[in-house]
Amino acid sequence: MAEPDTQPATGPGTPPGTAGRREGIPLGRIAGVPVVLAYSWFVIAAFTVIAYGPVLAQNNPMLGVSAYLVAFAYAVLLLISVLVHELAHALTAKIYGWPTQKIVLNLWGGHTQFESFTASPGRSVLVALAGPAANFVLAGGAWLLLGTNSLGSVAEILTNIFMWANFLIAVFNVLPGLPLDGGRLVESIVWKATGSQAKGTVAAGWGGRVIVVAIAYWFLLRPYLAGDQPDFSLLMITILVGGFLWMGASASIQQGTLRARLPLVSAAGLSTPAVGIPATGTVRDALRLAAAGTKSLVVCGPDGRPQAVVDPGALASVPGAAADTTPVTAISFPLAAGAYIPEWSKGQELIQFLSQLEGRHYAVVDHNGAVTGLLTQDVVLAAITGKGRRNDKRPQGQNR
Structure with missing residues (x-):
C-alpha cells in the first residue's frame, strides 16, 4: 500500500491546498504528515453498509435497524486500520529521512506518497512491511480484548470484526507481489542479487500478476469447476480486487522497465550537435554556420543564455538578397524560460530537471555555458519508452 510518488501535489500557480481539496477531504496532520480522505472512500463505506447491514440484522435480530449503524461503524474501523497501516509506512520512512508528502485514504484502502528519496533494498523492505506489522499488532490487541469477556454485544461484534479485518489486511499485504507491500520483499531480493532495482520491480510486478491469477482460480474458477455458483458479493469483490491488483502490477512492470532505460538517457548522448549564434546575428551568419555542417542553431541573448532556436525551414525560405x-x-x-540543461545531466537527474521546464526543446550547454547541443522532448521520451519518435510532418525544430 505504500507506493512512492515523487510528483508534487500542486503545480505552479496552484493555491496551497487546492489539489488536496480536489482529491478529497483534508483530515489534518498526524506526526506532521497530511492525511486526506478521498471522496471514493464513501463508495466503499456505502457498499459495506448495504452488503454487511442485512447480514448483521439477520444474525443479530436484537440490533434491528441499528445493524446498519454497526455496519457503518465497521467501515470506520476499517478506515482506522488502513490509516494505522499507512502511518506505519510514513513513520518508519521518517527514521531514514524519507519525506512523506501525504497519506490518502480511498476506495482501495489507501496509499502513502513519498517525496524523492534514495532507497536501499533493506530499508525498502522495512518501510513496506511496517504496515502489515502494524495491522498484526492491532489484530493481536483486539484478540486480547475479546478474551476479557467484559464487552457488550455490539462492542464484541465490532471488536471481532476489527480483529479479523486487521489480520486479513496484514496477511493480504504480505503476499509477494506489487502493488502489495510483500512485493517490496521480492523487489529487494532481486535488487540485492542483481544490483538492479528495476529488475526487482519487474519481478515483483509479475509476482502481483501471479497473485491475481491465483485469486481468480481460488474464488471463481475452483467453485465453478466444483459445480458451485459463487456468491454475487464475493464475485464483485474478487473482480474489483483482482482488477486493482492487475493494474498495479502492470504499472510496476512498466515502471521497472522504464527505470531500466534511465541510464540510456543523457543530455550529451541524446542531443543533436548545435552551436550558439548571437541574437544580433543575421540570416547570413546562420547560413554560414549551417553550410559548415552545424545541424542546429541556438540563438543566445546578450548574457549568453539560450533564448530561441533557428527554424531550418524558415532559414531556407529567406531570399538571398535579404x-x-x-x-x-x-x-x-x-x-x-530557462530551457537549457548541462550536458553532463543524465538518468533520473535529467528527467526530474526536464519535468520542471516548459516547452519541448532544450539547449544543452557545457561547463562554460556554451551551447553544444539541442535536445527535444520526443527524443527523451523515445529513449525512456523504447518506442520510435512520432511521425511529425511539421518542420523539424518547430516549437509546439
Whole structure:
C-alpha cells in the first residue's frame, strides 16, 4: 500500500491546498504528515453498509435497524486500520529521512506518497512491511480484548470484526507481489542479487500478476469447476480486487522497465550537435554556420543564455538578397524560460530537471555555458519508452 510518488501535489500557480481539496477531504496532520480522505472512500463505506447491514440484522435480530449503524461503524474501523497501516509506512520512512508528502485514504484502502528519496533494498523492505506489522499488532490487541469477556454485544461484534479485518489486511499485504507491500520483499531480493532495482520491480510486478491469477482460480474458477455458483458479493469483490491488483502490477512492470532505460538517457548522448549564434546575428551568419555542417542553431541573448532556436525551414525560405538584413531572431522560435540543461545531466537527474521546464526543446550547454547541443522532448521520451519518435510532418525544430 505504500507506493512512492515523487510528483508534487500542486503545480505552479496552484493555491496551497487546492489539489488536496480536489482529491478529497483534508483530515489534518498526524506526526506532521497530511492525511486526506478521498471522496471514493464513501463508495466503499456505502457498499459495506448495504452488503454487511442485512447480514448483521439477520444474525443479530436484537440490533434491528441499528445493524446498519454497526455496519457503518465497521467501515470506520476499517478506515482506522488502513490509516494505522499507512502511518506505519510514513513513520518508519521518517527514521531514514524519507519525506512523506501525504497519506490518502480511498476506495482501495489507501496509499502513502513519498517525496524523492534514495532507497536501499533493506530499508525498502522495512518501510513496506511496517504496515502489515502494524495491522498484526492491532489484530493481536483486539484478540486480547475479546478474551476479557467484559464487552457488550455490539462492542464484541465490532471488536471481532476489527480483529479479523486487521489480520486479513496484514496477511493480504504480505503476499509477494506489487502493488502489495510483500512485493517490496521480492523487489529487494532481486535488487540485492542483481544490483538492479528495476529488475526487482519487474519481478515483483509479475509476482502481483501471479497473485491475481491465483485469486481468480481460488474464488471463481475452483467453485465453478466444483459445480458451485459463487456468491454475487464475493464475485464483485474478487473482480474489483483482482482488477486493482492487475493494474498495479502492470504499472510496476512498466515502471521497472522504464527505470531500466534511465541510464540510456543523457543530455550529451541524446542531443543533436548545435552551436550558439548571437541574437544580433543575421540570416547570413546562420547560413554560414549551417553550410559548415552545424545541424542546429541556438540563438543566445546578450548574457549568453539560450533564448530561441533557428527554424531550418524558415532559414531556407529567406531570399538571398535579404539574408544580410534579416535578423536571425526573425526566423527563430523561442525557447521556454530557462530551457537549457548541462550536458553532463543524465538518468533520473535529467528527467526530474526536464519535468520542471516548459516547452519541448532544450539547449544543452557545457561547463562554460556554451551551447553544444539541442535536445527535444520526443527524443527523451523515445529513449525512456523504447518506442520510435512520432511521425511529425511539421518542420523539424518547430516549437509546439
